[in-house]
Amino acid sequence: xxxxxxxxxxxxxxxxxxxxxxFGHVRALKDVSFDVRAGEVLAILGDNGAGKSTLIKxxxxxxxxxxxxxxxxxxxxxxxxxxxxxxxxxxxxxxxLALVETRDVAANLFLGREYRRGLFVDRRRIYREAQQxxxxxxxxxxxxxxxxxxxxxGQRQAVAIGRVLVGGADVIIMDEQTAALGVQExxxxxxxxxxxxxxxxxxxxxxxxxQQVWQTADRVLVMHLGRVAGIRTRTQSSIDEIxxxxxxxxxxxxxxxxxxxxxxxxxQ
Amino acid sequence: MRSTRSPxxxxxxxxxxxxxxxxxxxxVLNPQRWFKRSPELPGAERAGRTSIVDRFLDLGIYVALVxxxxxxxxxxxxxxxxxxxxxxxxxxxxxxxxxxGMTIALIAGQLDLTVGSNVAIVSVVVALGIGHGFxxxxxxxxxxxxGVVIGAINTLLIVKVRINSxxxxxxxxxxxxxxxxxxxxxxxxxxxxxxxxxxxxxxIFSVPVSVLILIAIYILGWIMLTFTKSGWHIYSTGGxxxxxxxxxxxxxxxxxGVFIATAVLAAVGGVITAGNAGSGGPAYANGxxxxxxxxxxxxxxxxxxxxxxxxRTLAGVLVIGIxxxxxxLMSVNTYYQQLARGAVFVLAVVLAAxxxxxxxx
Numbered sequence: 001x002x003x004x005x006x007x008x009x010x011x012x013x014x015x016x017x018x019x020x021x022x023f024g025h026v027r028a029l030k031d032v033s034f035d036v037r038a039g040e041v042l043a044i045l046g047d048n049g050a051g052k053s054t055l056i057k058x059x060x061x062x063x064x065x066x067x068x069x070x071x072x073x074x075x076x077x078x079x080x081x082x083x084x085x086x087x088x089x090x091x092x093x094x095x096x097l098a099l100v101e102t103r104d105v106a107a108n109l110f111l112g113r114e115y116r117r118g119l120f121v122d123r124r125r126i127y128r129e130a131q132q133x134x135x136x137x138x139x140x141x142x143x144x145x146x147x148x149x150x151x152x153x154g155q156r157q158a159v160a161i162g163r164v165l166v167g168g169a170d171v172i173i174m175d176e177q178t179a180a181l182g183v184q185e186x187x188x189x190x191x192x193x194x195x196x197x198x199x200x201x202x203x204x205x206x207x208x209x210x211q212q213v214w215q216t217a218d219r220v221l222v223m224h225l226g227r228v229a230g231i232r233t234r235t236q237s238s239i240d241e242i243x244x245x246x247x248x249x250x251x252x253x254x255x256x257x258x259x260x261x262x263x264x265x266x267x268q
Numbered sequence: 269m270r271s272t273r274s275p276x277x278x279x280x281x282x283x284x285x286x287x288x289x290x291x292x293x294x295x296v297l298n299p300q301r302w303f304k305r306s307p308e309l310p311g312a313e314r315a316g317r318t319s320i321v322d323r324f325l326d327l328g329i330y331v332a333l334v335x336x337x338x339x340x341x342x343x344x345x346x347x348x349x350x351x352x353x354x355x356x357x358x359x360x361x362x363x364x365x366x367x368x369g370m371t372i373a374l375i376a377g378q379l380d381l382t383v384g385s386n387v388a389i390v391s392v393v394v395a396l397g398i399g400h401g402f403x404x405x406x407x408x409x410x411x412x413x414x415g416v417v418i419g420a421i422n423t424l425l426i427v428k429v430r431i432n433s434x435x436x437x438x439x440x441x442x443x444x445x446x447x448x449x450x451x452x453x454x455x456x457x458x459x460x461x462x463x464x465x466x467x468x469x470x471x472i473f474s475v476p477v478s479v480l481i482l483i484a485i486y487i488l489g490w491i492m493l494t495f496t497k498s499g500w501h502i503y504s505t506g507g508x509x510x511x512x513x514x515x516x517x518x519x520x521x522x523x524x525g526v527f528i529a530t531a532v533l534a535a536v537g538g539v540i541t542a543g544n545a546g547s548g549g550p551a552y553a554n555g556x557x558x559x560x561x562x563x564x565x566x567x568x569x570x571x572x573x574x575x576x577x578x579x580r581t582l583a584g585v586l587v588i589g590i591x592x593x594x595x596x597l598m599s600v601n602t603y604y605q606q607l608a609r610g611a612v613f614v615l616a617v618v619l620a621a622x623x624x625x626x627x628x629x
Contacts (some may be wrong), residue, residue, distance in 0.1 A: 083516035098511035100504045102574035111504055112515030120495040163515075 010038035013073060013202045014059070014090060014171045020067035021054050028054040029226045032068070036171065036202045041193060043205045045211045046223030047246055052206050055223065056175055059204070060092040061085030072171075084110075091169030095176045097160040106130035106144040109163050133162045137195070139188055154185035172196060173187045173204045178212050185238055190216045210242055224249030328619070329567055329583045336587060336627070340594035347597055354476060358544065360589035361478035362387070362537045366490050366556060367563045369533035371581040373433075374564060376526040377506035377573025378426065380619045381437040383534040383560060385444035386418050387553035390538025392448045394464070395457035395548030408539050415535025418444065419528035427520050441557075448550035456549040459542060470545030478540045485533065489578045502526060529543060544546020558613060563588050565616035568623060587589065588612065 011037045029051045036042045042202065044225040046052050059070065069076050072088045079085040082092070099108050107114075109130045112168045115122040122186035130144040139158040141151070148156060164172050174193065178186035192219040193216055196203050214220075217257030220237065222229040229249040237241065340347040373380045390411040395475045397407030418440075425436040458463060470477050493499035504512045505522045513519050542548050567584030569576030591612065595605045 061305055082514050087515075093509075094514065096511075098508070099516050100507035100511055102507040107500060107504065111512065112501075112517045114500055115498050116375070116497055121497050121500055122493070128477060 009199075010040060010202075011073070012037050013126050014204075015071040015074075016055075016059070016068065017071065018067045018068035019058060019070070021051075021058060021063065022066045022113055024112065027226060029058075029065075032223075032226075034221050034228065034231055035084075036204055038170065038202055039132045039197055039200050040218045041197050041203045041205060041216055043207060043211055043217035043220045043225060045207060045213070045220055045242065045246055046229075048208065048238075049225075050223035050246075051226040052208075052223055054226075056092065056204075056206055058172055059085070059173055060089060061090075086167050086169060088173045089169050090173065091164040091167050092173040092175065093157075093160045093164055093177060095179070097156055099156060099159060101149040102147055104145045104147050105134070105141060105159055108159055109133060109144075109166050111163065113166060130162075133165055134158070136162075137162060137192060139192060139234070152185075153181055154188050157181070157185070157189045158192065161189075161196070170200070171202045171204065173206070176208070177205070178207070179209070186212060210239060210246070214239060214242075222246055285395065297302040329580055329587065332566075332572050333583050333587050333590070336590050336594065340590060340597065343593065344594065344597040347594060350474070352593065352597070354474075356586075356589050356593045357479040358476055358484075359593065360585050361476070361482045362540055362544070363556065363559050363563060363589070364482045364585040365485055365533050365537045365540070366560045367567075367581050367585050368485050368578060369530035370557075370560050370564045371532045371567070371576060371578050372489065372493070372502065372526055372567050374569045374571065375506045375573060375576050376502045376522060377509065378433040378526060379437065380422060380527060380530040380534075381434065381557045382418055382422060382441040382444060383530065383537070384556035385441040386415060386531055386534035387538040387541050387556060388548075388550050389418075389448040389451075390414055390535045391542035391545070391552050392452050392457060392550055393546035393548070394539055394542045395459055396451060398459055398461050398464075399457060404461050404582070408464065409540050411542075412535045413530060415532045415538070416528060418534075419531030420524075422527040422531065423524045427523050435575065445550060452548070454550060456547045458547045462546075464539070464543040465546050468540055478544070481540065485536075486578060486582050492575050493578055498522075498525065503574055505573075559588060559609070562609070562613040562616045565620045566612070568619065570623070571620050584616075 015033075015035040017033050019029055019032040026189070032051070032055060034042070041186055044052055044055065054063065058065045061082045070079070072090065077085075077088050079088070085091070100111065103111075106127050110126050115125045115129075117125075127144055134141050134144060137158050139154055141155050141158060148159065151159070153248060161172075161174075177193075178189055180191060190212070193203050193205065197218075202258065205213050214234070219231060219233050219235055220242055221231045222242060224245065227249070229245045230244075273459075306447050351494035366387070370380060393414050394407045394411040398404055402410070404490075421440065422433075422437055422467060425440060426433045427433050431434075448537045468476070468478050472480060493502065496567065501512065501517050501522050504515075505517060505519045509519050512522075537553070541552055545552070563584040564576075564581050565571070565584070566587055567576070567582070569581060588609075592605065595608060600608075
């Protein structure tokens, strides 16, 4: 499916309204608002320190927002931890993948969600469903009984993404997923991302590498100094425009962002 | 005017100020670690395959066990006698029970060095309890409760005060032995009622009760670790605490359960020790931690946590038991036996480190 056909009318699965975050006196985010729809890939781009990671940790339930609110399918949610976010259907594929190296693929897919039969773990069901989940992914794995430490980088990515599917998430946040991978493996991971979108999930891709995510993203949100510098539909924008947003921020934002960053710290 | 703030000043560039971070008061959840990538293997050529060396390291302990058995059977006419094999069984029972606990702790990525002094104080409490006129079962219950208390304090020190488990349990073990010395005034206290001695040395189908308890503990341990959710969570918490926590596993509860299990198993060892010796003594099981660690590491339980099989620990325990027994049967000088035990400990540590390095490649 070509990106041009991406679903612009999908249901709004996740909406952030006026998100702000202060770390003590340091402001990391101000007035961040956006939404993401079913069947869409939203790339969040920005230079180092633009606020991407803080924003992602708020969406994933790892941080509390200081201001603003998060809506999941139109209902306001307050997450007290990553588990609550994932129970609401927002799951994060962490940059470190959060895999247990010594355990096999199936145990990792069902980590913290193991099926039980009476007193015992339902191993048969776990291995069977693990097999099904992985056969749905384009990236092949030797077996669901192989420990993670024997897998390649791309295969680990597949396991981490597969785990998100086990949780039944429909908004999937991927944090700098391709940063550590070679060209070929990055392309495979981006193919997984397109597969997720085509199956009706909303995917939020965090990256500082515009070239890598440009072809996969339907819309691009650019963060600059803790604010949204702009949201563009890919087909109606250009790499040039996005780069300008990343570097300079929105044209009219310069004058009023005085309360961002170091000015408060200077008083100390 | 454009803000003069440089991007480096942002909290997300590593200088995250503590305020507002909720789950970071746990060391494992330091967000800095989230940015560390898991070690990557060189591509597909190794993917999904184990080498011959890995397989040999996997089977090594069983090979050693069978080899030693055959060697001593050939070297000493007394080795295969029923009486001697019962001696081996009785000798390994306590070490084996302690090693089962240590295995669970190591799989969870922790170490419990209180087990030796735990044995001592429990034997003392049982002896004193009987001495104060309590019936033996009640005295044994007191002993096991002491084990629970030790496990709870270990958890407190490691999870709440957040001291490294090696340091915390090493320090606390000295405290425990001190209490045992104070309680007994440094004396060995005889059991005034022989029923515990009779129970421990009783035989069912000519197998001593202490050995039956050992076998039961390993079967239960194997079932718990392999087939229950708690067991799976112990493995994953040991393998990657941060990932486990982010997957909704309550890792502090896992640690609590692990330290209680280890301490209660050590307390069971203390009760059996009291029964075997017919007394409770503050110096009993001095340095037992190292025999136990040797057995566990020989069994290939990784030092880094998250891996290992409890049945292999049992093999490690038997290797050490047979080695000690065989060297005695062959009347090897005890000084050299000490040397041999030390050498086996070093070998076990080297094996553990080697197999870990192979996994981390």
